[in-house]
């Protein structure tokens with residue numbers, strides 16, 4: 001039986017691996033605590049090791065099994081990255097050290113920015129933002145500063161109904177007004193849907209391409225033309241670049257501002273609260289507004305430069321989450337040109353394979369060639385008394401992490417599946433079989449599904465309550 005805390009453990013006679021001798025501390029009487037440390041757990045080393053090892057086994061992660069969480073890119077993070085990021089040459093430096101002592105670290109920042117420019121078709125990057133949403137906010141503040149600089153009063157941001165929730169939230173935080181446009185029958189944004197908003201108030205359109213249905217926005221050239229003609233800018237949410245990396249670039253599609261998630265596409269671990277990294281890239285005319293300091297290179301020396309009068313300032317202390325930057329840098333160097341392209345090829349192949357196989361027993365509303373992910377709908381289960389959540393919970397009993405549910409909002413009872421490029425055919429097949437089993441159980445033994453998860457230490461919980469009353473001990 002596993003208990004939640006070391007403090008709940010029965011005290012054993014052993015106090016530890018090594019017996020500690022009594023020491024005279026010479027602390028004045030009045031400072032000595034009156035009560036003894038009776039609440040302190042007294043356990044042997046082995047008991048502690050077993051406790052934490054067993055706790056870790058209750059966890060689920062990409063190192064255990066497939067994690068097909070849509071719009072999340074839960075792919076394998078090569079262990080070599082962890083090793084490199086933990087090298088003492090990195091751990092023992094301090095952000096206040098003089099530039100001459102940290103040339104290597106500055107070189108990594110500088111080169112990573114150049115790599116990301118090449119990958120996205122942008123002209124300048126900042127690595128400061130700590131997450132995707134933070135990158136969005138940074139990009140929107142840059143757009144704001146740009147319009148203010150031009151003395152243009154623009155405050156309208158267009159966001160499609162398939163957008164990630166952080167998009168409208170970031171726009172509002174940056175002081176913009178948001179209008180939502182509906183996706184058309186193809187699951188795409190059509191130029192005619194945005195035309196009514198094209199006036200001198202339009203500031204930006206925020207798009208994800210491929211969008212959250214995993215579909216490529218085919219009219220992106222026309223949309224870019226319309227927005228630019230109206231004096232607005234195009235913002236690209238590149239949190240999940242897996243579907244197109246090395247094949248096409250947001251900069252070539254007409255986007256002016258791009259954020260990426262290093263903790264998704266570029267193999268830094270995520271979940272569990274971070275740290276993340278959401279670099280933000282811009283086209284030439286927006287480079288003066290990027291946060292400071294910027295790392296410059298004169299062919300010989302890397303320096304930190306603060307002399308950008310139009311900069312929006314800092315968005316994070318120092319230079320971003322540096323260890324995440326190291327991991328992304330190593331990953332890019334490890335894969336190289338061809339390797340980066342294979343991310344897009346394999347993630348797309350894997351998603352289409354799953355779409356085809358799962359499409360044989362679940363409804364897939366926008367059933368077309370997808371990119372790195374696709375969305376199924378479980379609305380037909382409603383007349384059997386099930387919601388997408390029930391099927392998802394039963395998958396946990398099968399030892400599989402469920403896909404994203406109820407997002408994007410435009411698909412009823414959505415099941416958003418992103419296998420990523422790191423899963424093998426074998427593991428994709430096992431996922432399909434597990435899902436199929438649950439779907440069959442929904443007809444044959446509905447109670448099992450309704451009460452799932454049964455075979456897991458955490459049973460069905462009140463999710464709304466759990467998110468408001470976080471209690472990590474049970």
Ligand SMILES: *Cc1c(COP(=O)(O)O)cnc(C)c1O
Nearest residue numbers: 071072131132133164166237239
């Ligand atoms: C994950 C994600 C974000 C937000 O990124 P965070 O790092 O969680 O802030 C934004 N847009 C899309 C499409 C995403 O998948």
